[in-house]
Amino acid sequence: MTAPKTLYDKIWDAHLAHEAEDGTCLLYIDRHLVHEVTSPQAFEGLRMAGRTVHAPDKTIAVPDHNVPTTLDRVNGISNPESRIQVEALDKNAKDFGINYYPVDDVRQGIVHIVGPEQGWTLPGMTVVCGDSHTATHGAFGALAHGIGTSEVEHVLATQTLIQKKSKNMKVEITGKLRPGVTAKDITLAVIGETGTAGGTGYVIEYCGEAIRDLSMEGRMTVCNMAIEGGARAGLIAPDEKTFEYVKGRPHAPKGAQWEAALAWWKTLYTDEGAHFDKVLTIRGEDIAPVVTWGTSPEDVLPISGTVPAPEDFTGGKVEAAKRSLEYMGLTPGMPLTDIKIDTVFIGSCTNGRIEDLRAAAAILKGKKIKDGMRAMVVPGSGLVRAQAEEEGLAQIFIDAGFEWRLAGCSMCLAMNPDQLQPGERCAATSNRNFEGRQGRGGRTHLLSPAMAAAAAITGHLTDVREVM
Template identity: 55%
Template sequence: MTARTLYRKLVDAHTVAALDDENILLFCDLHLMNEYTSPQAFAGLHAEGRGVPRPGQNLAVVSHIIPTHPGRIRVIADAASALQASNLQANCTRHGIALLDTNDALQGIEHVVAPELGMVRPGMVVICGDSHTTTYGALGALGFGIGTTEVEHVLATQTLAYRVARSMHIRVDGLLPAGSTAKDLVLAILGRIGAQGARGYVVEYSGSAIDALSVEARFTLCNMTVEAGARGALVAPDVKAIAYVLAHAPDLAAWREAALAAWRELHSDAGAVFDAEHRFDAGGIAPQVTWGTSPDQVVAIDGQVPQLAELPAGPVRSSAARAMDYTRLPAGTALAGTPVQHVFIGSCTNGRIEDLRAAAGVARGRHVAPGVRAMVVPGSGAVKAAAEAEGLDRVFLDAGFEWRNPGCSMCLAMNDDVLAEGVRCASTTNRNFEGRQGRGAITHLMGPAMAAAAAVTGCITDVRQLETLP
């Protein structure tokens, strides 16, 4: 039998029919929905008089538009956003689809909630109308984002017309140095291969550095791989991933042995051929900070904004010039020491309990610098409860951070957590596009400990230079 990649195994196991040489009908084990990509899909479904035949394989979450201000009861004040939430509730009620609504105790960001609930397991195909669905590759599941028309098709059939991707292997050996994290690793990878470096590919990660990462760190890695244009990201499930799944899915006990036997086969075969290969050494990766308006416009914390002449002529150079103008950072500017006015810690990239522990390790015993507003937004109700049980909320509050309710919050300007024009933010999110956090706002992507260091010093700071590491 021909040696197959992990990606090919997942695709083959879910192929309902071949449509042509490049496209298949793909069965989807789990479909996640949110409030902003589902309304038109449901409208199209109803116009055709169709139902949802497999409601149990769908889950809806209200996350992007909800306010995160402290308080027990949350009310969506914006009329348009409130309508999106009420429409989702009505559609889910009509079709018997589970919904984590605005004030549900388990509510949070879809990409944080689904694994917590044990809904994502190795070997699955998981889709959602959101690009960061690649997150689930950390558990050996093929996750990817889809469009509204595709959402409708999945609701009606639990299948998707799918163009098979090419395969890419990224091997990372060595160990990340103290002070560097999975966020720094993925930013460094983006900086090397570029924002289009994995376009059309599903990326599989391997190597000793990947083996050493926790499952939550792998979520971060797979989540941001889409920023290289990837159509998916995968890590073959190992003992860590399997332990995570078993801990979060107690219903698996009845068929544990069968599941384990199937999951052991979820790896690329010896001799499997990838369409592209890259290698990295984790040992040389320092904490990373973006300087521009694309996640691949990034340098190490001790680096500088590049000189335009150093960049390839054409779109890369012109994009860099526009980014420098937008971020108000001329070529040659050192990132370290750049003042910030806001710090945001959260998102589906870095809103999990390990991320909050890392940030709290920096905040403990320190205080937010004068003139800085710092916010911590847990990725889910479960993360918030866990952090409060550990006393992390008190650490942040004592240090002058805001402790918020879960949600997407300031990752994107779709709710009332929006930055004003010209405000510079150290952010643990996944995108630093123009206007992403507010019209004219400036975003610097970095890891949680680095963001906390910026909060307590008032400027972009090398966390390794603080007295203690998280």
């Protein structure tokens, strides 16, 4: 009888290709996702050393960060640096024979949306990408995390990573969520509890009834922001919903292999009595729709709250809060619902999936956005866009006054033309509210797609439950 294992322990053990005497491990990587920003130097390194890609069939590339999301992108990317970066990925994909979804392919989109959509991401896999939001794939019970460019090169050359095992952390969300509360509110509420470094050194397994009740899209939203809590990865044990989502996707196993895969996937859960080094439990019914007020994802408050004062904090957070308030142009004591918004961004690898668009459209149906509001919806992939058009969601957005865009990372990190101007204030469904993240001097409030839609209508941060 072996000791009880966590889900993370099981996936780790199943991928250990080598362990040195000092405990340094080589972890085998099943899927390597690649985008244009963090890979050119890695491919250049391979070429300079005369190396090849070890497993091109396990390597998948798609341009997403730099690509414009306006309809005129068929005419090419006008920013020369962006264009060069995307062209470099085109060339590297071709030269090294890796799977590729170019800008003009309908399947193109944000790498963390394309991977699951195409069935590349499967339960029990190890998945890496030169992008911190790789944690998204943990929703399938895959061990997925971001890596730097040197590690991208290492995985390209060896299909392994040098790793030390992380500790196990359990985040349990018990019971049911209240109406108007979504996966985004769960993940933000967790970061509000742990802080942005609370997960450092850990792999988080999310569990509990409220997590099980989430769709695969919602689970991806939760795992996506595990990195914002500092965790190496976030995981959710696969179940029937997972298998249902995966089945029939282009790169999912078929026939006898499906049966074999399913048999193994069903063993992927944390054993009774397995040890967690840290546990956080939150009651689902205690989670409210939340927004961020500051410049760190841990600056989370229920929408019914007020802007805090620096003296509400201790230690280094006092100065940090002072700096955040100044940057955000907010006064302590002000109700969060008094914060006026001029821009709304719905999209990103956090909230750019079909369910997110459905949630926002449900609020917007038959309504108009506030006069002067700039609002855009950027579907996470070409296929999400197509599905939303088929379901009539696109028309709801357009009728409400939103711009209906092509797929890409867009305003989440503003490496493309979608940016905030200094002083502009955005309700964003993305994942980071850092200074300058959405454009120099731009101010970001993170929230759920339904909350973003509500703010678009009223022109200020709004409790979505009041417009439902």
